Amino acid sequence: MPAATAPRFFRMMPLAAAITLLAACASGGTPKPVQAPELNTLYAHLDQASKGYETALQQAREGNTEASEKSLNDALDQMKDVSAHCGGTSGCDTQRVFSVYDRLLRLKDGSFFAGDDNDTLGDQAPEGGIDGKTGAASLPEAQRSVTLLRGQKLSELIAINGPVKAAMEMWLTQWRPQLMDAYVNYQFMRYRMWPQYERADLPEALLFGIMAKESGGKVHAVSRSGAAGPLQFMYATGMRFGLGNQDGFDTRFDPAEAARANAEYMDEQLKQFNNNLEMTLAAYNGGEGRMRRMVGDDPSVSFYDPKIYNQLSQETREYVPAVLAAAWLFLHPESYNLRFPKVDGAAGSIVLKRPASLTELTVCLGSAGGMNDGWFRTLRNLNPRLDPQVSQPSGVRLEVPKVLEKAYTARCADGPWPILANDLHTAVIPVVTPVASSPSASRPSTSSRTRSYTVKRGDTLSSIARKFDCADVEDIARGNDLKHHHLKVGQTLKVPMCK
Known part of the structure; x- marks a missing residue:
């Protein structure tokens, strides 16, 4: 049956x-x-x-x-x-x-x-x-399982267990500014990102949860490890899903392309992990190869099974519930005393009637449409290929929220605001030539002569340098070829002497 x-x-x-x-x-x-x-x-x-x-x-x-x-x-x-x-x-x-x-x-x-x-x-x-x-x-609540069923609402399937609850508290307190920014940013990019997920029959809340945790909705975000874009693709993984250099532009920064690639990745890994959403998110964060090795030949194993959970990095153990918590809050803000701002994210466009950069447009638009934080982030997110400091010529079409179409005509096509914006944008900043600092200003100059010093218990390079006014930590380290500033008791060092 x-x-x-x-x-x-x-x-x-x-x-x-x-x-x-x-x-x-x-x-x-x-x-x-x-x-x-x-x-x-x-x-x-x-x-x-x-x-x-x-x-x-x-x-x-x-x-x-x-x-x-x-x-x-x-x-x-x-x-x-x-x-x-x-x-x-x-x-x-x-x-x-x-x-x-x-x-x-x-x-x-x-x-x-x-x-x-x-x-x-x-x-x-x-x-x-x-x-x-x-x-x-x-x-x-503490025991609801987490999975993903195509065609079902994520709100029916997501777990509210201990780790997810702890992540919710973080989103509602320390991470709250990022959550609110992510929501606003997403609403203006929704028309570009959500269709990619919808075609893959994946929940919108999942897309939001990943984006909120990965970048906060900042299209041009780049991590220290080199992950880039709103959904933080590593370069090699992005290439696997069709992201890469296109006419000098890294398409990992394109919200629509990033959402498409992310949907394809999630679809691929859900099949690999028996539709286990937690495992799929863990693979996205920690690497699918590593997760597959952990799961082995038991695709139905739980993410929270100690033999899996205890092997994960702390980052991945925190990442998975953080994404799920953000997704849940996206679906049920009122249940957690959370109120997302009302955002009219309808798509629109303008044709520049006079040359302007995105930064100049941000100045002349001001707080139009009730955006007290200004429109810089939104303009960048919707026009990711443009350098925000570079003036675009008249006739160029830009993507903007529909709410800004009339505001552009009223404030930026003519009048005092675009003049002010251009004046600020073209302000000349004096160029200061750096003056090389002289070591003699802080301590007496040294000569090529050195003296010997035997390292005692408790010595550090800093304490030795303080004993001799004419030596500093780097001088001693270089002069004695010390790797990682490591010292041994009884070691003889050459310490620079004053002239």
């Missing part, structure tokens, strides 16, 4: 009930410890329950409803038993138990839901669900 026609009993609420028990064991509301079986026995039961659930699923697909229901009930009873005892069993790793649930939740062709599950879940949920929610949203 196809997954889309699986029996109605094969929904997620039984798992939700089992996970609720585990959540209680792992939270501050830990139940009173009970006499539990030995740890290895408990894990053996967990493995049996996992295999039983897989058997039940296969039986359901084959149309054997009666056998499937029995296998399912037996598996769920075992999982509930493990969940109830884990909190009271010394050494029981709740992370390991959660990872099994995470794996089972994505077994149905790599998704939570099949066909009309979204409606039937509501029918089977306890009255009001958990906090009045139904479907995947009714699962305990």
Whole structure:
């Protein structure tokens, strides 16, 4: 039987009930410890329950409803038993138990839901669900699994577990300015970026989450490692997906091209990682080759499985929940006391009636349309091939938000503002010739003569230089061929002497 026609009993609420028990064991509301079986026995039961659930699923697909229901009930009873005892069993790793649930939740062709599950879940949920929610949203927040199902809303599939919650706090506090800037920047580029994701049947919130974490929506962002553009492609990876030099312009900086390449990358890696969104994001950040080696021949393994999670770099462990948290806030800002600004991102264009650079246009447009931070970033993002300092001739067409079309005519085509903008832009800055600093101004000059000094315990190059007014750290290091300024007790150094 196809997954889309699986029996109605094969929904997620039984798992939700089992996970609720585990959540209680792992939270501050830990139940009173009970006499539990030995740890290895408990894990053996967990493995049996996992295999039983897989058997039940296969039986359901084959149309054997009666056998499937029995296998399912037996598996769920075992999982509930493990969940109830884990909190009271010394050494029981709740992370390991959660990872099994995470794996089972994505077994149905790599998704939570099949066909009309979204409606039937509501029918089977306890009255009001958990906090009045139904479907995947009714699962305990700390244990909801993360995956991606084509055609489903990301809000139905994203997890609100501990790492994602911690990342949300960061977005709502220390990273809040970047989140708000990313939202505004994205709204003005949306008409160029979102169609690329939409064609790939990928959630818009995912695109926003990646962009918010990678660049904050700054098209010309470049990292210290050389990743570039709004979605921070490394050069080699970008080349693999059609990004590169085009008439002297690096297309990694083009928002539409970057979104297209990112969508193709995500599509490729989702297939590699069994539609596991966390693994795919980890590959995007830490390298797909490394992630494939970790996963090995078990494509259904959970990102939070200790054997995966513990091998990841700290950057990747933080990156994945940060992207998911930004995506979730994009979908549900009101639930977190967050209000994104209203942005009219409709596409527009202007034809220059007089020569002007993007910086001059920024000055003459001022705060038009209520943009108190000015339009420089938006103009750059929409016209990434242009140097913002270079004046463009009359007749050049520029992409701008539609809200600026009338503002350009009123403020920048004629009148005092473009004159002021040009005056500021062409201001002459005096050229100052650097004067070489003389070492004699700070310390006596040195000669080619040196004296010997034997390194004592506790000495550093700085402390030795302070003992001799005519020596400095670099002089001593160069004169003694010291690599990394490393000293050894008893070592004899040549120290410069004053003239």
